[in-house]
Amino acid sequence: MKTKFLCLVTLLFLGSNVGYAGTYTDSAHGNSTYGVERTTTAQYATGHCAHCHKQHAGIDGTESGHTGGPDNYLLFNTNHVSQTDNFCYSCHGDGTFYTNAITNYSYSRIFGGDTGNSVDDIKEAFDLSGSTHDLADILIKLKTDWPSTFNDNSNPCSGCHNPHLxxxxISSNTYSADKSALSRPCNHDELWGDTDGSVDKERMDEYLGASEYYRAPFYVRANSALQITTHEPDRISRLYSEANGFNLTNFVAFCLDCHSSSIGTVKAIDWSINGDVHGKAFKSGGTDNGNRMAPYTADGTNGTLEDTNKNFVLSCMDCHEPHGSSNPKLLRTEVNKKTDISFSGGQFNNFCNGSCHSSTHNESTTSCAECHYHGNNL
Ligand code: HEC
Ligand code: HEC
Ligand code: HEC
Ligand code: HEC
Ligand code: HEC
Ligand code: HEC
Incomplete structure (x- = not known):
């Protein structure tokens, strides 16, 4: 701890040209045009470390709104206090400390195009009443599984993001597959999803093979009658077979760093060939076939039937939000073009049916999730 502290002080005095140099200035926080820039530290250049770290002690040094005690990393706010009180919210929240309010929409909105989803900052997402990723539980998981990287003073957001990287x-509406906001908890000092390739397997096209296949869901305004139309995550019109995850982060590996084993009452997720049908396992092919809708059809359009030759493997983010949702179980508000999703009466039917399946059974009597849930391999 003490060494870290000294090293931090040294780096801060030396300025942003050393230590984190290359990687940091490539990051969203270190960018000299749109990076960190706080109202009370306007004397520092945009992107300077000092917009987050105080160079002078920070023993008391509070700005109004500061809660908790002095921070171990010399941050201007306590690193983590609770679900609604976290250092990152100083800028990615209601914006009291920040020159311009930062807008961060939900995954459903950014990549799916759901403009009806009004969540526009990270604090709001983690405070939704539907369901949220519990930050206290995440920190426990991080400290338990990766004790040399995370400790009591760590920020739970850092389990999935490295603030220095x-x-x-998306910048000026352009999607860059080679940029990433994420670091895996098992590999905190590197970005995940920024590079592709058979060795790294950092993209969803890792699931392209003789017996497995990733196909990106439609963007909300896609025309499902066409073979060439817009898909996630970049909303660019391309042939259905080319929307194969080459530009999408491998979220399966990412989420499974924590979810391959059970966490308290939250069950383990198995995406292997012995696990879920939305993963590598083959559909059973029985008579109750619950038709898969476009783009999971023979020519990617709603003019043909489901492609029974393909074993589609899905990305966790095709169905889930990362931070929080107004729906249960972090489920997205928009799935494969469908936005009028309702969970009334605790039924999941409306989420599955009409988005990806035109089911022929149990559409109203029982919830699909009573029989089809993670772990039931059905
Ligand atoms: C966006 C805010 C932010 C900016 C900008 C920032 N840091 Fe940090 N830094 C953090 C947080 C938060 C931590 C605490 C570790 C954690 O919980 O992830 C931290 C921790 C550190 C540490 C402790 C070791 C580690 O990596 O965890 C060092 C050293 C450090 N920062 C140096 C720097 C330097 C040098 C710069 C500028 C080049 C910088 N930081 C810019 C937020 C920031
Ligand atoms: C001092 C203000 C400040 C703090 C504190 C801060 N950020 Fe940021 N963050 C920014 C700015 C500014 C950007 C660039 C936003 C933009 O231009 O859209 C950014 C961008 C990001 C991005 C990339 C988002 C994107 O638009 O794709 C991530 C991820 C992120 N921050 C995570 C964090 C995390 C995690 C923390 C806490 C450890 C944190 N930030 C703390 C100001 C801050
Ligand atoms: C369980 C993992 C996880 C945790 C914990 C987490 N995030 Fe994220 N975050 C993600 C994922 C996944 C994305 C979407 C990544 C992408 O765009 O490729 C994301 C996206 C973001 C973005 C970019 C949104 C945009 O506008 O593009 C910001 C900013 C961000 N997170 C901040 C935070 C902050 C602040 C915290 C803590 C309060 C946090 N995250 C905790 C997984 C996580
Ligand atoms: C750093 C570890 C970590 C990572 C990475 C992570 N999770 Fe979690 N997740 C947790 C913990 C801890 C819980 C249990 C606490 C809770 O209910 O939020 C949880 C709970 C959940 C729940 C249940 C929420 C509820 O309402 O019961 C869902 C759904 C979920 N995670 C999805 C995901 C998805 C999708 C990803 C990938 C983007 C992911 N998680 C990545 C740690 C993680
Ligand atoms: C009462 C239990 C039950 C409910 C509720 C239920 N299903 Fe099914 N479903 C089954 C069984 C059993 C099969 C047949 C598996 C087999 O053929 O081996 C099946 C098959 C399927 C298949 C084909 C999977 C395959 O491997 O071939 C899909 C898709 C499907 N159901 C979707 C749905 C949807 C969508 C809903 C909600 C509207 C739903 N199901 C509700 C029990 C159920
Ligand atoms: C086809 C949509 C879909 C995909 C893809 C998907 N999930 Fe889920 N997930 C659900 C639904 C629906 C539920 C709630 C029913 C249930 O528990 O299975 C759920 C629940 C969960 C839960 C909570 C389990 C519990 O015990 O409460 C976790 C954790 C989770 N998902 C993680 C993941 C991860 C990790 C991935 C990717 C490997 C993933 N999901 C992919 C739809 C999906």
């Missing part, structure tokens, strides 16, 4: 995937 994070990049913007």
């Amino acid at each position: 994070v990049q913007k995937k």
Whole structure:
């Protein structure tokens, strides 16, 4: 701890040209045009470390709104206090400390195009009443599984993001597959999803093979009658077979760093060939076939039937939000073009049916999730 502290002080005095140099200035926080820039530290250049770290002690040094005690990393706010009180919210929240309010929409909105989803900052997402990723539980998981990287003073957001590396995937409406906001908890000092290749397997096209296949869901305004139309995550019109995850982060590996084993009452997720049908396992092919809708059809359009020759493997983010949702179980508000999703009466039917399946059974009597849930391999 003490060494870290000294090293931090040294780096801060030396300025942003050393230590984190290359990687940091490539990051969204270190960018000299749109990076960190706080109202009360306007004397420092945009992107300077001092917009987050105080160079002078920070023993008391509070700005109004500061809660908790002095911070171990010399941050201007306590690193983590609770679900609604976290250092990152100083800028990615209601914006009291920040020159311009930062807008961060939900995954459903950014990549799916759901403009009806009004969540526009990270604090709001983690405070939704539907369901949220519990930050206290995440920190426990991080400290338990990766004790040499995370400790009591760590920020739970850092389990999925490294504040010194994070990049913007979308800038001026352009999507860059080679930029990433994410670092895996098992590999905190590197970005995940920024590079592709057979060795790294950092993209969803890792699931392209003789017996497995990734196909990106439609963007909300896609025309499902066409073979060439817009898909996630970049909303660019391309042939259905080319929307194969080459530009999408491998979220399966990412989420499974924590979810391959059970966490308290939250069950383990198995995406292997012995696990879920939305993973590598083959559909059973029985008579109750619950038709898969476009783009999971023979020519990617709603003019043909489901492609029974393909074993589609899905990305966790095709169905889930990362931070929080107004729906249960972090489920997205928009799935494969469908936005009028309702969970009334605790039924999941409306989420599955009409988005990806035109089911022929149990559409109203029982919830699909009573029989089809993670772990039931059905
Ligand atoms: C966006 C805010 C932010 C900016 C900008 C920032 N840091 Fe940090 N830094 C953090 C947080 C948060 C931590 C605490 C570790 C954690 O929980 O992830 C931290 C921790 C550190 C540490 C402790 C070791 C580690 O990596 O965890 C060092 C050293 C450090 N920062 C140096 C720097 C330097 C040098 C710069 C500028 C080049 C910088 N930081 C810019 C937020 C920031
Ligand atoms: C369980 C992992 C996880 C945790 C914990 C987490 N995030 Fe995220 N976050 C993600 C994922 C996944 C994305 C979407 C990544 C992408 O765009 O490729 C994301 C996206 C973001 C974005 C970018 C949104 C945009 O506008 O593009 C920001 C900012 C962000 N997170 C901040 C935070 C903050 C602040 C915290 C803590 C309060 C946090 N995250 C905790 C996984 C996580
Ligand atoms: C001093 C203000 C400040 C603090 C504190 C801060 N950020 Fe940021 N963050 C920014 C700015 C500014 C950007 C660039 C936003 C933009 O231009 O859209 C950014 C961008 C990001 C991005 C890339 C988002 C994107 O648009 O794709 C992520 C992820 C992120 N921050 C996570 C974090 C996490 C996690 C923390 C806490 C450890 C944190 N930030 C703390 C100011 C801050
Ligand atoms: C750093 C570890 C970590 C990572 C990475 C992670 N999770 Fe979690 N997740 C947790 C913990 C801890 C819980 C249990 C606490 C809770 O209920 O939020 C949880 C709970 C959940 C739940 C249940 C929420 C509820 O309402 O019961 C869902 C759904 C979920 N995670 C999805 C995901 C997805 C999708 C990803 C990938 C983007 C992911 N998680 C990545 C740690 C993680
Ligand atoms: C009462 C239990 C039950 C409910 C509720 C239920 N299903 Fe099914 N479903 C089954 C069984 C059993 C099969 C047949 C598996 C087999 O053929 O081996 C099946 C098959 C399927 C298949 C084909 C999977 C395959 O491997 O071939 C899909 C898709 C499907 N159901 C979707 C749905 C949807 C969508 C809903 C909600 C509208 C739903 N199901 C509700 C029990 C159920
Ligand atoms: C086809 C949509 C879909 C995909 C893809 C998907 N999930 Fe889920 N997930 C659900 C639904 C629906 C539920 C709630 C029913 C249930 O528990 O299975 C759920 C629940 C969960 C839960 C909570 C389990 C519990 O015990 O409460 C976790 C954790 C989770 N998902 C993680 C993941 C991860 C990790 C991935 C990727 C490997 C993933 N999901 C992919 C739809 C999906």
